[in-house]
Amino acid sequence: MLQISKYKRANWLGKLTEHYNLIAVSGTHGKSTTASMLAYVLKSMGDDLTAVVGAQVPQFGGGNIMSGSGRNFVLEADEYDCCFLGLLPYIAVVTNVDWEHVDIFPDEEAVKAIFRRFLKQIRVGGHLILCGDRQCSAGACSLLDDREESTVADHSSGKLSTLNSDKCSDGYRITTFGISRTNEWHALSIRPNSQGGSDFVLCHRGYPVANITLQIPGVHNVLNSLAVIATVMALVSDGRQSYESINCVKIHLNNFVGVSRRFELIGTVCGCHIYDDYAHHPTEVRAVLQAARQRFPLKALLVVFQPHTYSRLAALKSDFATAFSDADQVLVTEIYAARETNVWNVSGKDLATSIIGPPSEYIPSLGDVVDKLAHQISLEPDRETVVFTLGAGDITTVGSKLFHELQGRLQK
Incomplete structure (x- = not known):
C-alpha cells in the first residue's frame, strides 16, 4: 500500500523552507502586500528567489508564487493557528500586532505571546525587522521589551552607515521602521502624488537619504514599503550600503502595482x-x-x-x-x-x-x-x-x- 506522509501546514512550510535563507513576513495586517512587494523588489534587483504569499499578485504572473533557484525564500508567515511557529527564519518581519483571529486567541495578550514565541524561532545571527511606532502598532513595539535603540546619524561620509542594530539575548539583530524619528528607517513629509499613491522622504537614523514614490495609496503602504526597504538593506548589510542601493530599491518600489483585492x-x-x-x-x-x-x-x-x-x-x-x-x-x-x-x-x-x-x-x-x-x-x-x-x-x-x-x- 502506498504510504503518504501527512503534515500540518506549519510543519510542511517548515520543511519546505528549512534549507533556504527564509525571510518570513508576519504581522496582523499588511503581510500579503509587504511580502509581495519585497519579493518583487528583490527579483527586480536580480535575486533569483522563491516566494509564496497569500494573495494573487499581478506582477507574479497573476498567481501567488514566484519560483527561483536562489538561496532566499520570501514567505508570508501567518499567525493563524500558530502556523508560523514551524518556521526558522533568517529574517523575520513584523508589520504590526493586533487582535485579529478572535476564534484562536482570547485577547491581544495571547497574540503578543504567540509573536514572542515566533521571534524565538529566528536563527542565531539572523535579523528582526519590526514596526517601532507605538501609534501605528503598540503591540509590535511591546515585543521590543523596552530595548533602547540608537538614533545617531552618520553624516560623515557619502555612504549610508552599516546598520548597527542592537543584538538581543537570542542572538539576532533588530531594525525598526516607522513614521517616528526614533526608528532606524522612517518617513517624513508623506503626501499624495499624481499616481494616486504616496510620496515621502526616506530617512536613515534621522538623515534624509531618498525621495520615495509609491503607486499604492495610504500611510499603511508607506509603512509596508519601509519594512521592505529595511529588509533589503539588512540583506546587504555587509558594508556595501550606499545611495546607489537605495536608488535601486526606490525605482522598483515605484513600479510595484499592488496585490489583488487590495484597493x-x-x-x-x-x-x-x-x-x-x-x-x-x-x-x-x-x-x-x-x-x-x-x-x-x-x-x-x-x-x-x-x-x-x-x-x-x-x-x-x-x-x-x-x-x-x-x-x-x-x-x-x-x-x-x-x-x-x-x-x-x-x-x-x-x-x-x-x-x-x-x-x-x-x-x-x-x-x-x-x-x-x-x-x-x-x-x-x-x-x-x-x-x-x-x-x-x-x-x-x-x-x-x-x-x-x-x-x-x-x-x-
Whole structure:
C-alpha cells in the first residue's frame, strides 16, 4: 500500500523552507502586500528567489508564487493557528500586532505571546525587522521589551552607515521602521502624488537619504514599503550600503502595482468608480478608507461591508463602529459565516445600527445591495462617486455585478 506522509501546514512550510535563507513576513495586517512587494523588489534587483504569499499578485504572473533557484525564500508567515511557529527564519518581519483571529486567541495578550514565541524561532545571527511606532502598532513595539535603540546619524561620509542594530539575548539583530524619528528607517513629509499613491522622504537614523514614490495609496503602504526597504538593506548589510542601493530599491518600489483585492479597481462607469478590498478588521477598514479619502477627497464615498465571522464582529463591534468615519454612506450585509455557527447571536444589523458618523443601512442580501446601488447611482449618473466593497467573504462578487449592471443601465 502506498504510504503518504501527512503534515500540518506549519510543519510542511517548515520543511519546505528549512534549507533556504527564509525571510518570513508576519504581522496582523499588511503581510500579503509587504511580502509581495519585497519579493518583487528583490527579483527586480536580480535575486533569483522563491516566494509564496497569500494573495494573487499581478506582477507574479497573476498567481501567488514566484519560483527561483536562489538561496532566499520570501514567505508570508501567518499567525493563524500558530502556523508560523514551524518556521526558522533568517529574517523575520513584523508589520504590526493586533487582535485579529478572535476564534484562536482570547485577547491581544495571547497574540503578543504567540509573536514572542515566533521571534524565538529566528536563527542565531539572523535579523528582526519590526514596526517601532507605538501609534501605528503598540503591540509590535511591546515585543521590543523596552530595548533602547540608537538614533545617531552618520553624516560623515557619502555612504549610508552599516546598520548597527542592537543584538538581543537570542542572538539576532533588530531594525525598526516607522513614521517616528526614533526608528532606524522612517518617513517624513508623506503626501499624495499624481499616481494616486504616496510620496515621502526616506530617512536613515534621522538623515534624509531618498525621495520615495509609491503607486499604492495610504500611510499603511508607506509603512509596508519601509519594512521592505529595511529588509533589503539588512540583506546587504555587509558594508556595501550606499545611495546607489537605495536608488535601486526606490525605482522598483515605484513600479510595484499592488496585490489583488487590495484597493483593486474593478471598473469605472460614467462618474462611478468601483473598488474592491479584502479589509475585514477595524484597523484594515479604517486604513483603506483613509487611503480612499486621500485619493478621492471630493468624491462621494459609498461603502459596502460584509462582516467576516460571527466571533470577530461580536468581539470587535465597538471598534468597527468607529472605523467607517471617512465614508459618506455605509451598507452592511449579513455576516459571512466561514467556519462558524452563530452562537454569539449577532448579525450585520447590530453593526449597521452602531456605526458612528455616516448614515448606515442593513441590507442582508448581496443581490439586494447591487440593486440598491445600481438604482441609486443611476439617478445621478454624472455624479462623481466611489464605491468600495470590503470583506473577506463572497462580497468580492458585488463589485463586478454592480459594474455590469451599471453598464447595462447607463451605457445604452
